[in-house]
Amino acid sequence: MNIIEVKNVYRSFQNGKETAEVLKDIDLTVEEGEFVSIMGPSGGGKSTLLYLLGGLDMPTSGTVSIAGRDLSKLSDKELCRMRSEELGFVFQFYNLVPNLNVEDNICLPLMIAGKKRSEYKEKLDEVLEIIGMTDKRKLTPRELSGGQQQRVAIARALVFGPKVLFLDEPIGNLDSKTGLKIMELFREINQKYGMTIVQVTHSEASAQYGTKLVRLVDGQIVSQELIAVSESLPRITDIANIGKSVNF
Incomplete structure (x- = not known):
């Protein structure tokens, strides 16, 4: 069952007289129990997409639905309640x-x-x-x-x-060894408790902890692929790559 459905989503921002398109024609589904890693370079629209998925922002066009509910059709009160009680957020800074x-x-x-x-x-x-x-x-x-x-x-x-846990560069403020332990914790939460997780990251090693990898470049999804369980955890020798950017 799909817990998140994104259909034909665009997100643009007005900068003076110019319009900047940050996300273009996004179609994405997240099934219950999946651990989806959205990966791409800085400035590629990853965090913007995460904010749309979590109801922290609204698309310029298209629809984002969680558990069958179109977020754009919820009242401010309903949306606030959903964010606080049905969705969880973990950011780079602990706050x-x-x-x-x-x-x-x-x-x-x-x-x-x-x-x-x-x-x-x-x-x-x-x-x-x-x-x-x-x-x-x-x-x-x-x-x-x-x-x-x-x-x-x-x-x-x-x-x-929560029904879904959203992660925005959750280990970006940690050293590599500590970051590895945190990613192992997220993996345990997903596997042991069946928690649906969506993370955005620019780290290949961090992304590999997911069950599905979505690559986002210049505001567009360029590929989606399942990650084999046996390949999901980076080798210990790869921990230095966590938090480092990847060139496409």
């Missing part, structure tokens, strides 16, 4: 609140949504277990490494139990 401890940072989306934290105690314990930080729940961000802070950001994105 943690410095004076809140780990579990408070994870529960922040619940508090913003007016949910009772007590109702999500089991979920909080579960996501702390997933990221391997049950013993660090009372620490603040300044007491954590960069990789640990990104794990907290991942748990925060998972606490509502």
